[in-house]
Amino acid sequence: xxxxxxxxxxxRFGGSICHELSKEGMDVLAIDLDEDKVNEFKNxxxxxxxxxxxxxxxxxxxxxxxxxxxxxAIGDNIQASILTTLMLKELGIKKITVKAQNDYHEKVLRxxxxxxxxxPERDMGKRIAHSIISxxxxxxxxxxxxxxxxxxxxxxxxxxxxxxxxxxRAQYGCNVVAIKKDKEINVSPMATVVIEDGDVLIVxxxxxxxxxxxxxxV
Ligand code: ATP
Ligand code: ATP
Ligand code: CA
Numbered sequence: 001x002x003x004x005x006x007x008x009x010x011x012r013f014g015g016s017i018c019h020e021l022s023k024e025g026m027d028v029l030a031i032d033l034d035e036d037k038v039n040e041f042k043n044x045x046x047x048x049x050x051x052x053x054x055x056x057x058x059x060x061x062x063x064x065x066x067x068x069x070x071x072x073a074i075g076d077n078i079q080a081s082i083l084t085t086l087m088l089k090e091l092g093i094k095k096i097t098v099k100a101q102n103d104y105h106e107k108v109l110r111x112x113x114x115x116x117x118x119x120p121e122r123d124m125g126k127r128i129a130h131s132i133i134s135x136x137x138x139x140x141x142x143x144x145x146x147x148x149x150x151x152x153x154x155x156x157x158x159x160x161x162x163x164x165x166x167x168x169r170a171q172y173g174c175n176v177v178a179i180k181k182d183k184e185i186n187v188s189p190m191a192t193v194v195i196e197d198g199d200v201l202i203v204x205x206x207x208x209x210x211x212x213x214x215x216x217x218v
Contacts, residue, residue, distance in 0.1 A: 005029070006067045007045075008053050008084060010037040013099055013120050014073025018045055029067060054083040059091060069095040072114075078105050082112070089113045136218050138200065149177075149204045152218045159197040163189065172213040174205030 006029040007018045015037075021028045022044050030045035032038050033052050041048040051058045053074075064070065070093050074081040078101055088096050089112055097116040100106040106117045123142065130140040130150070139151040158166060163176055178187045180200040186193065195201070203213060 003027070003069060004067045006031060006064060006070045007073060008032070008070065009073035009075065009099075010034075010041055011073060011075050013075070014071065015041070017071055017073060022046070029062070029064075031062065053087070054080050056087050056090075059087055064088065064093065065091050067093065069093075069097070072096065072098040075099070075101070081105070082108055085109055085114050086112050134214065134218055137214060143204075146207050147205065148207055148210055149202060150210055150214070152201050152203060152214070154195045154197060154199040154201060155218065156197070157217045158195045158201075159199075160194065162192050162194050164191045166195075166217065168203075168213065168217075172205070172216070173209035174203050174213045176201050177204050178202040 004027050005021050007014045007021070008031045010018060010030055010032040014032075018028055018030050018041060028045040028047075030038065030041040030048040031051050031053060032041075033050065035050050038048045038050045049062050051062050053059055053064075053072075070088050072081055072084050072088070074084060081098060081101075082105070085096060085098050095115050096113070097118065098109050098114045100109055100117050100119055106119070109117050126142065127140045130137045136153040136155050137150060138153055141149045143149060163169075168174055168176055176189060178185055178201075179189045179193060179195065180186075180202070181196065203210060205213065
């Protein structure tokens, strides 16, 4: 089913969301204060309008109440981001995703009822840091403040050995939830599956446990 989205703030982050949603065939209303930004998205989004979203009257006029999911991607102006989120909440928008600049910003956004708060720069920084630590750490996804899922490429330390052999759960407290071999993916692998050089393991656990696992086996 086609859902209606609106993206407020067409900087690099909001702009990228707008591009991607449109590419996936979604109906997107693109909004920015800046006329040039709006013109840039005229041919990309379904609709593009110039508006100051801190003004409740303006929000009503552009028909924001018909939108299911609004993404607030206003960057540096924290006050505008908070005010916009508050208005959207008051207008009864079902789902609001907001980009936060820092932890204090996030705290306020949560208090006023933002459904999802994202920190793209911080999260991307973390993911890149993990891939810098080792070429074999392919990706890192945060599940909560202290739990993650990592994607790691098996090297010499793991190849030719099974999960039982490596005793991963008992030794490191982590679970291998899937093993990718070339294009095939084995979800919930048997403990006897032998890991080969270049296999990709999807591992879930606490950050402390994952870090021990990475130090010893990756
Ligand atoms: P990015 O890092 O994603 O490029 P940024 O952090 O540089 O973004 P800004 O450029 O500060 O973010 O803001 C993103 C966009 O939000 C800008 O294009 C800006 O014009 C728009 N914006 C700021 N305030 C408002 C507002 N009150 N109403 C609508 N759009 C706004
Ligand atoms: P456990 O004692 O952890 O409950 P188990 O009794 O289910 O394990 P097996 O399934 O034979 O026994 O696994 C033996 C050991 O192999 C486990 O203790 C664990 O260390 C490791 N292991 C098996 N499957 C996995 C997995 N998916 N991820 C991580 N380690 C595993
Ligand atoms: Ca920025």
